[in-house]
Amino acid sequence: MFIIIPQTPQNYALRIKQHAERTANLDIRSGVNYRGLAGFLNRPFAEDHRDATVDVTNPAEPPLVCVKSLVEGGRQTARSYHAVSDCATFEQDPPSLVNKAAHLVWLQGYPAPEWINAIGAQYRVDPEFFRRHLIFLQSKDNHDFAAMPSSAQRMLTLRLTTICHTQFALRQTAIEAARNEATNAVRQHQQRLRTGDSVVRKYSVFDNTIFTIDQELAIYVERKKQHNGWIAIVCSDLGKDLTQGPGGLSSPWLGEEPASPPACEPVIMHVPKLALKHPHQHRFVNVTSNGSPLMYQNASLLADTIDLQSGGDDIYLDVREALHDVFTLIAAAESQFLTMVQGLVDREIQLQSSGKQTEWTLSNLRYFKSSIDDHIVNLENTLDFLRHPDVPKWAPHTRSPRALSREGTPAGQAQHSRYRSPQGEAFAEYSRLSSLGDDYTRLLQRATKLSNRCVENTTILMNMAMLEESKKAIVQADGLTRLTLLAFFFLPLSLTTSFFGMNFRELGTGSMHMWVFFVVAVPFLLFSTLLCFWGAVLPNFRGRMQWAWKMFTSGAR
Structure with a gap:
């Protein structure tokens, strides 16, 4: 007999906690990898929990949750929730999973556990989706993040790269130090996140003024059995401005000048005849309440920009039609990233060809290749998804x-x-989706070629370094040969001079004649010379001895 437990936010968190308590020695389906998520989701129900709801919010900041709905008849509605306490309003009137209805629930920034519990309970979201999105909550790595495709049919993770420019150039030593500390800096950033903060997944330093920030958009789909209604849940790392995140302006990617934070390159989406269309004014602005400069990302406006009506009737059947702008934005950001890295690689190659390469060239090329390879993996995963719709x-x-x-x-x-x-x-009978596949195929080809260029130039640099070392070794060997020759001549002379000293009759200091010194020194010099060139003398000596022996034996006969 099964007991039906009501799907409430508290029960949703409780079930995950119960699963996390399954240990490997008692259950083959161990839930130890859910302990971090279980602790996070059960915070609101702890006895010592402090109320973290925010009733007064800045309307200029992006909302915590956006809900867009398209119902039968083509009518689109949009709702925004700026506070954690708005969960109660959402629970009273949630988007319903009905026929001929498409709903997009967009969570922005670091999510509140109250919102995850409310959405997860309402739509019975697989907790694995939230666990993967909040993978940094795990205190121990179980090496299970790269799960099989069959276990992730409802979910997809996209990686967004933002290019940033610092106002002040760094020295190469500072660049190397920033690269070495990047992983620890990101980990500290993730441990201090607050609700609504932008989440940084990876921080990469490419140049003295250029660095990138990687963020994720995780997507989960719940569909009606009749296939003509769905709800897509998007967890976006893009929330508040990066200057307002944990650590504020002290974060490593914000530089050392609080008054001049880095500038983010906007992601340029090429839309046909976009300049001729009426501009859309977004609800959010890129200045704080006190007017201080921000590290603004235009990709944070994506939730406000998506139009569910653009896909027509097909949008009720294909979730990808609703998320077309998401895939387009990711592709545009990826194209800008590859163009940026290509320019840096070309610069290193130019320095190499002109003979002005520095000691850091090899390190830079290796770093570029490592970053490109990470992007290749993400492109392959996205392309596999687009090719298997x-x-x-x-x-x-x-x-x-x-x-x-x-x-x-x-x-x-x-x-x-x-x-x-x-x-x-x-x-793939829709031209928009097929063009996306072509775009990602092209991006994958570009990334692969760029990675190969890094490998080729790294090999050339290593060969050139080995050649230089060989030249130095040859020069050192030549000098050692000369020193050895001098030693073979001067050691016998030193021995004989120290033996005879200055005790010669001609000098009035001894009874021995000076010619005796030459009689002794010359044989010593000849003997040392023979030892010095023994490798060249021995073959000739053997040949002459064999010839003489043949002549002797033939004459004896």
Whole structure:
């Protein structure tokens, strides 16, 4: 007999806690990897918990949660929640998972446990989704983050890279120190996060004025069995301005001048005829209440920009249609990153060809390649997802009437047959999605070529370094040879002179004649010379001895 437990936020957190208490020695399905998440989600229900709700918020800051809905008839609604206490309002009137309805629930910045419990309980979200997104809550690495694709059909993680420029240039020694301390700096940042803060996953220093910040957008999908209604939950690391995060202006990526924080490059999305369209004024601005400068990211406006009406009727069937702008933004940011790194690699190659490469060139190229390889992995994962959109949780095989009507035309049949899986199933009949696959394929090719260039130039630099070392070794060997020759001549002379001293009759200091010294010294010099060139003399000596022996034996006969 099963006991039905009501799906409340507290029960949602309690179930995760109970699973985390399963130890490996008692249960094959151990939940030790959920201990960090369980402790985080059960904070609001602890006896010593302090009320962390925020009733007064800055309207200029992004909301904690945005909810966009598109119901049958094409009517779109949007709601924003700025405070943790707004969970009660959300629980009273949540978006319903019904037919012909598309809902997008967007969590921005470091999420509050109250919001995770409320959303998780309402839609029975797999806790694995939140565990992966908040992986840094784990005190111990269980090496289980790279799970199998079959266990993550409902979820997808995208990596967003933001390029930043400092106002003051760093020396190469400071760059190396920042690279070595980057991992610890990110870990300390993640341990001090507060609700709504922007989360930094990776901090990379590329140049004396250029560094990048990596953040994630995690997506989870819950779909109706009839395939024509869904809810997508997006956990975005982009929240408050980075200058308002944990540590404030003391964070390592904010530089040493609080009055001049680094500037973030905007992510440029190339949209056809965008300049001719009416501009949309966003609700959020890039200045604080006191007017101080911010480290602003235009990607934080993505939740406010997404238009669920742009996908037409197909949006009820394919979640990717609603998230098209998300994939486009990630691709644009990736393109800018690769262009930036390509410029740095070209500069290192130019220094190398001109003979002006520094001692840091090899270190820079290795660092560039390591960063590019990380991006290649992310691009491959995203491209695999776009190439396999027949996953039923995202894009079911059932196609919209508009798509079915297109198959009857020659153009529709051509498009339908062009994008088929090896099993013969149509999987990308929408031009917008197929173009995304082409974009990510191109990005992967660029990243792979750039990584290979780094390897090639690293090999060239190492070969050049080995050649220089060989030249130095040859010069040292030549000097050692000369020193050895001098030793072979001067050691016998030193021995004979120390033996005879100045005791010669000609000098009036002894009874021995001076010619005796030369009689003794010359044989010593000849003997030492023979030893010095013994390697060259011995073959000739052997050859002459063999020739003489042959002549002797032939004459004797």
